[in-house]
Amino acid sequence: MDAELLLHLYRQMVLIRRFEEAAAKAYTQGKIRGFLHLYIGQEAVAVGALSAAAQTDYVVATYREHAHYLARTGDTRGAMAELFGKATGCAGGRGGSMHFYSAADRFLGGWAIVGGHVPIAAGVAFASKYRGEPDVTLCFFGDGTANMGAFHEGLALASVWRLPVVFICENNQYAMGTPLYRTLTVEDVAVRARGYPMECAIVNGDDVLEMREATRQAVERARKGGVPFFLEAKTYRFRGHSMADPAKYRTKEEVQQWRNRDPIMLLGQRIEALGIATPERLKELDAEAVAEVQDAVAFADASPEPEPDSVMRHVYVD
Amino acid sequence: MDAELLLHLYRQMVLIRRFEEAAAKAYTQGKIRGFLHLYIGQEAVAVGALSAAAQTDYVVATYREHAHYLARTGDTRGAMAELFGKATGCAGGRGGSMHFYSAADRFLGGWAIVGGHVPIAAGVAFASKYRGEPDVTLCFFGDGTANMGAFHEGLALASVWRLPVVFICENNQYAMGTPLYRTLTVEDVAVRARGYPMECAIVNGDDVLEMREATRQAVERARKGGVPFFLEAKTYRFRGHSMADPAKYRTKEEVQQWRNRDPIMLLGQRIEALGIATPERLKELDAEAVAEVQDAVAFADASPEPEPDSVMRHVYVD
Amino acid sequence: MSTEPRTLAFREALREAMVEEMERDGSIFLMGEEVGHYNGAYKVSEGMLERFGERRVVDTPIAEAGFAGVGIGAAMVGLRPIIEFMTWNFSLVAYDQLVSNAAKLRYMSNGQFTLPIVFRGPGGAAHGVAAQHSQALESIYAHIPGLKVVVPATPADAKGLLKAAIRDDNPVLFMESELMYGMKGPVPEGEHVVPLGVADTKRPGRDVTIVTWGKMLHVSLAAAAQLAEEGIEAEVIDLRSIRPLDAEAVFASIRKTHRCVIVQEGWPFAGVAAEIAARIVEHVFDELDHPPVRVTSLDVPHPYAKNLEALVLPDAARVSATVREIVPHRGG
């Protein structure tokens, strides 16, 4: 077991957790507006997946993308400033929580129309294939996306054109207030992939190492085999759909059940069991994450709003 | 073997064949404008399917719907007049070849956006279920429709809501100039149905009796079981996609191969083999069909154009 | 007959309209994402599942094109669906269903089919939800013959117009606003139906006509209040329905004021405001002492940042400033 790797994954997951907890706090203080969709409980999916991909592989995500952005870029300041709607944000304050971007890090958003980004991810993979480049595109979306036409068309085109894209379904059991079983009459979302047909795998999304290994294989298959791959990660969001959602549609027991497999807790236990780090060391790492997030909040607070007379910029290329 | 039934099916198929041959002629004479999509070669699908459904079951079809309309209504005059753009047409001359309707006969069109009518058919079935009525909806579409988002959403909703609809894929091997293998990486369109999941069957669409029996079972399953069913009929269109298409993308050999299983010829041979009718009798039936079509053409020719000052009518309910 | 009014929130008025109509007619049902068990993403349908059951209050998967089509099919054979889009932004994936199918079926079938269907949900900008969630889309729908487009601005109109929309035998697109759901106002009990296509003068005035609808009514009324203090009496006309459009009400007011400002939340280019300006000059050109002026959202995707967002949307200050430019200074 690679000690450095485990500690690295742990750091990332904790950083993301603390980042979003701080964001939730700022939201209640009115510093963040609009929709805020937290990833708390799902951290192993984004962290495991992105740790298995190359930095040069493309990432296309949804409105629930803070984790993916941080796992790819580590840019806590730019992320928090974006949430605060500041000029220093990763989208200059224009995008907000749902629209993070970093072209330099090949982080391609941040899309908020369910399913709409799936064909876009296929298109990014199309470009890699067109240019004969080795890059793979990772496309994240939720379980509730499986009934959208754009999901179907994106998978169908990726399949018929053999595009190097890994579709990662973050099955957190719910689409807003709707449990998956009410909208999907098949057991797993992955079943849908078979009809294209597309290779697929189902993985425990709360085990960061399992997530990492499954993604490694999927990315390699896409890169070497030039085929799309469908990965379904079973996970759970601890919070509501967004800050506006009290999530009354779930029982305390159900939530507790999943909290018992909190991906950060699980990884921490493993690290301790393997003697890689002591509980104290892990607490230190946590404290470092908290400090980094505090710095990001301070940075965001101190940052200026976008220039009023920039409002019309970037509608078109000047 | 029910002799009357076989002769009835034969009559319908021949009538449809002669009707469309006459339409093709009228098109070259400029009496019919726009797109004219012929069903020649596929007659067994519509005739077999509709002969197995009740007159009270709903029919939703595409722009290639002359056969379905005639099999359901027998209204050669209204159909030809519609092609001629006359006031006496089944859509008053407003719809043309792609938009036949007969509310009285529960023939619900005539839709020309690929896939767009699939959710509509699910909605008609939703209404039957809502009202506790026994009616089943038959929805026809082509093989090229399987990659459309609306197709996916229509099947997904029919499945999750258990709607009494039979989806009939008329797999004529081509979507315009595109052979199916170039856009579908699975052998059969029916494979896609499994992902919803939906019961499905694959049938020889050139054998009217096989088509009829498969549809009978599908409709019964939908009516009694209250579930959607997916039927894939393998067939072939002898002509181009529309009158504008010379169909150069197919070899003579391929076309001949399929002409050798011309559904009308096959049924005629069976009828003769069973001693149900002599070749002469079949020729008489054919002559009767030709006469009926000639009458329809004469009727259409003699019919008036729509009233010019009716042009703004029916945009809204008055 | 309306009896004496009580105060309801906008969302309650909408709910009351749906509940009363559904009690009256069993062929009406409500379908959409989270309308049932979740009681509505914005709680408009709160309690309706409990009241009517899963048969008539139908939760859908996320598949707008699919369930919009389902509604059209159900309406073709005589049901009267109310299809809720969680927001109108998401109707764009169903645009083809509304434009190619709902708007055209009756005409294509020579009147053989009737589509008594309502598509409703909130539209326009909420607070800080950025470009993909902040679109006022009435213009791209009102452009299409065969559709009706209604935009209520008060709780009373919300109830009355929604009842009229549900009873209408044509496809009616009904556009609400997240930001107005909590707004309270008097709402007549029981039978209160506001006919589609009839504008309402929400404030009388002699100096200038402000034509608006939806959320912008309140911006316009605020501007009118400011202007009144300066001695400028603005007449504020709430169109209420965009299609059919009560142009006569606009013309009549202009014959009195000879000046007109059109206030629209959406984008300017080929928007409803442009249609109104064009109609005005086509019909009452000689009545105008000044050309009609449009006050609209800036021509830009909606930004997230609070300060930019404030610049993009029309506000009372912008409306009054525009009015001041075209009305000769009087009094004070």
Place this chain on the structure above:
Amino acid sequence: MSTEPRTLAFREALREAMVEEMERDGSIFLMGEEVGHYNGAYKVSEGMLERFGERRVVDTPIAEAGFAGVGIGAAMVGLRPIIEFMTWNFSLVAYDQLVSNAAKLRYMSNGQFTLPIVFRGPGGAAHGVAAQHSQALESIYAHIPGLKVVVPATPADAKGLLKAAIRDDNPVLFMESELMYGMKGPVPEGEHVVPLGVADTKRPGRDVTIVTWGKMLHVSLAAAAQLAEEGIEAEVIDLRSIRPLDAEAVFASIRKTHRCVIVQEGWPFAGVAAEIAARIVEHVFDELDHPPVRVTSLDVPHPYAKNLEALVLPDAARVSATVREIVPHRGG
């Protein structure tokens, strides 16, 4: 530099633009239904598969939303896609991709991404293809900030504008016409680029300004010819691109003629013609001797019957009649 012109059909001019640009830049590819092996539903791309191979001339399944999205994704990372819609009617199922994604990405990302993509295909009514296949849709796209909309009317402009569109770093929607593909005209060889946003006076005149674009240019020119025989000199302005809109060219002409008729194939309500009328009165009101008048398609889904179809679309007779009504009778 353009050398001396030769005559090409409209579709050949479009093809030449694509071929020349694809020869110049390997990042450009053509994608759409039947563009390759079938050589194009309307033969615009004839021979291009043979010339460039399957890598750069890509046949698609029927999945407009899907391949529009693929084009957007490919453009995000630096390719320059030309996405063909077999007709613009079918773009409606991809409307969300164009409006929510293509139009907004650059702004939402604060300029981090550039979308050099062209969506093209024929639009408007052909002959007898009925309601679902006969829509002129420029208005519902031009309404959206972030998109450019171009509508060529001659073979020369078709080549020059398409080259400009392909070289443009923004999403450009390029609307052609089935009925014009066979139209022949002089087309400069080689480097012939017509900048977007520059209108062209296709016929000079002093008495009235006719503003139009696309197929309606030819209807307007026919009307102008009739009118000339009656001594009325109409100036015919071809906008060529709707967004950006060369309003100055329109204003300049009106300063000369003081009268304006806008001829548009599409529906009237909140159409581009309404935008032009509104702009005119906002900017050159005092120059007008008569309010701008719109000549458009009737406000109705497009019928199949030949006689009804003829009533619905603007024709030269309707345009000239409209002009006669607003121009004081002179001469003869």
